[in-house]
Amino acid sequence: MSLSPRPLAAAIFDLDGTLVDNMRFHVQAWVAMARSLGLTLSVERVEREFNGQRNEEIFPALLGRPVPPEELVRLAELKESHYRELFGPHLAPVRGTRELLERLRGAGVLLAVASAAPHANRAFVLDGLHLRPFFSQVVGAEDVKRGKPAPDAFLAAAKALEVDPAACVVFEDAVNGIRAARAAGMLAVGLTTLTPAEVLREAGAHHILGDYASLPEALERVLFGVR
Structure with missing residues (x-):
């Protein structure tokens, strides 16, 4: 399932299972x-x-x-x-992560992390892999009252970035995360690092990826097409 290309202002990444295959x-x-x-x-x-x-x-x-x-x-x-x-x-980013973040930043897309991971775990990944400079906002468990599938974390990230939730794409690996993205009114991209594609699709994922090394043409248009 995919949506027609639409204006994109921000990309919000979950952390566990999304930036790292952990x-x-x-x-x-x-x-x-x-x-x-x-x-x-x-x-x-x-x-x-x-x-x-x-x-x-x-x-x-x-x-x-x-x-x-x-x-x-x-x-x-x-x-x-x-x-x-x-x-x-085993600390390493999902294949193609850094390249995708560089492309998004180069295209003027704002970047954020929205994760239920506690502070020490976020630092472990973002600082350990030198990914933190890509993200202008990091929303953690301490910033919201409800975890996923509630949309709170993604909505908080959009608010922190000062963008419309409808202009955000979310990258997620978990069913609860996909449901949270959909509940926030955002485009949902599911990674199959742990959950099978059909399960993510059933949860509401608009696009499915194995990693970031190659993107479906429809997702390429959303992320990098004329806006």
Whole structure:
């Protein structure tokens, strides 16, 4: 499914699974976290339910009870530090990422990140890969009240960029993220780093990519055509 070319002012990127192909390491860390708490957590549940949500939403769902702030901070740091330890040796951008960001910036498209990743994880990727200079705005979990599939993060990014949400394209890897982009009234591009193309398409993705090395002609027109 694709839309006719329309004016584009901004491109908003999720981080995990979108700028970096890291979701399997997050899944490993979540499964290990659950095991340490005496719980069983399936890979499928992480992928289906938790992707795109904030730790403040995930831990109560995982534990089946409210989680006091002090406990939440402690558990979240254990999980996230384990994830960074797992992914650190593999830290690399999705193929074609830097080239696409350079092309978008050269075309005058404003760039932002909107991610449920906590600050340390965002710094780990954006600074570790020297990608931060591309993005004029970075919206994190602490900036919104609801994680994806609520549109809050993408709407906050559009507001920070001072652009109309309808003039934004979102790059996402998760079903919750695609639904959030659609709820924000934005063009949704799904990456198949973790979720199959047909699942992303069913969630509402307008375009599907394996990576950024080659873009579908229709998406090329949206991103770089005459505006």
